[in-house]
Amino acid sequence: MAMRVIGLMSGTSHDAVDAAAADLRLDADTLHLTPLGTLSQAYDERLRAALTAALPPADTTLEAVCALDTLIGQTFAEVAHRAGRELCAGRAELIASHGQTVFHWTADGRVRGTLQIGRPSWIAERTGLPVVSDFRARDVAAGGQGAPLVAAVDLMWLRDRPGRPVALNLGGIANITVSGGPRGPLAYDTGPANALVDAAVRHFSHGRDPLDTDGALAARGTVHRPLLDRLLAEPYYARPAPKTTGKELFHLPYLLAALAGLPGASPAPQDVVATLTALTARTVADAVRDHAGTEVIASGGGTRNPTLMRMLAAELPGVPVRTSDAAGLPPAAKESYAFAVLGFLTAHGLPGTVPACTGARHASVLGSLTPGSGPLRLPPAATRSPTRLRVTAPP
Structure with missing residues (x-):
């Protein structure tokens, strides 16, 4: 056929x-x-x-x-x-x-x-x-x-790879597929990938820039720990799989609410973008660790953000982070x-x-x-x- x-x-x-x-x-x-x-x-x-x-x-x-x-x-x-x-x-x-x-x-x-x-x-x-x-x-x-x-496609695609491979898509929202393991196959949205970063960049640039091209803004910033801690307290992350989310939750007003009332001076735009990029890396890495993933095969627009990919690799020492080219399909x-x-x-x-x-x-x-x-x-x-x-x- x-x-x-x-x-x-x-x-x-x-x-x-x-x-x-x-x-x-x-x-x-x-x-x-x-x-x-x-x-x-x-x-x-x-x-x-x-x-x-x-x-x-x-x-x-x-x-x-x-x-x-x-x-x-x-x-x-x-x-x-x-x-x-x-x-x-x-x-x-x-x-x-x-x-x-x-x-x-x-x-x-x-x-x-x-x-x-x-x-x-x-x-x-x-x-x-x-x-x-x-x-x-x-x-x-x-x-x-x-x-x-x-x-369904990821599980067929990864079936013959050794260990417990994890397919990761970094679009507006990040999602993973986990092949094998004691809980069997799993797939779910881990949280925002580019959604909050894009919203922040558009906001701070007054609409001139739609995204953090090449992760350049995040690379110039420093992660703001109080903001990151506040974002990580989002209840969605603690919910069990299967679960899905979207821009119905992770949008600009959500970010502005998180920024309101932070202790000290408001973080600079580059620090906000660095923090949101770190949020994606942390929530994805938490999911990979939770399922004892042995490698990550990433695709989607987020793979073109070297700052995000570096942060993700740093969160997962000992776990190779590759793009889907390694398994024959272009990330984009x-x-x-x-x-x-x-x-x-x-x-x-x-x-x-x-x-x-x-x-x-x-x-x-x-x-x-x-x-x-x-x-x-x-x-x-x-x-x-x-x-x-x-x-x-x-x-």
Whole structure:
């Protein structure tokens, strides 16, 4: 069973749409992934500003959500069209679109709903290809957290690595997948990765800078211990897994509340950013230590922040911290490849969740299907789910 799939992703940093194309072939219990390439397209500045203005804790309107759903869908459609032409030589068979998360509804430790926008009809219309989308809602309906869905792919990908490897994604929010151990496989959000750092940089630069490029601001700062201690007292960190979080919790007002009333003089902007970077490193490292991880394989935009990566390595002496290149997938596009795999599983009638990782009652076949320009013809259903993912170089 083989299929050429394009995976589309925009994470909680909501700065760009990433595409990854792959040839996927299922052979017995092994899914073979041959990367065909990646591309990324930044959101239009006005669109990104409108999206930022609508995200929690801001108030918004249904008119704004409808407009964003259309404009983001059109952006995803253009990226999918480019990927089909530039990466797949016009021979892609399926698009798997994560969409853009705008709200993750949690209450009392449970996820009640999740909303990803970017209407797949625009993608199907632009490319003529069938689209799998809305991956997270089915797991939530089955009692799960709806995240991290990449756990199913991570566990296959890391299966043959020695020890207890930990897959780490450093997006707006950090999440880990732990392979093996006495508690079995686990996956959950550890807390903020770039979310609070980005919010602080935008605040202190009055909107001129969207992020701490190359970790330069954090590198000039000193960790402010009272602020770090106050941030580490956040109850989320002590909650048991599975658990998920997002910008519904970790946003600028949350940071400003933490800064209010600190003893002594207010910390300088570079010290705040250094402290927030240290918060990410500490909370990720605490999770790795808690599960006796033997190596960390990191991906996501945070891997481009050398200050964060140095802090994380310093928190984990004796535990190698590598990027996902070491296991064959580029850090910037690893999640896009993961959603290509999830789309492949859905098209073949196979579940894309691990209940131990999301907390769902059972594994689920994920997503909704939007037909392309012709009749919707799915491949024959597979009778056996893969347990291994092997990344192979293109011929």
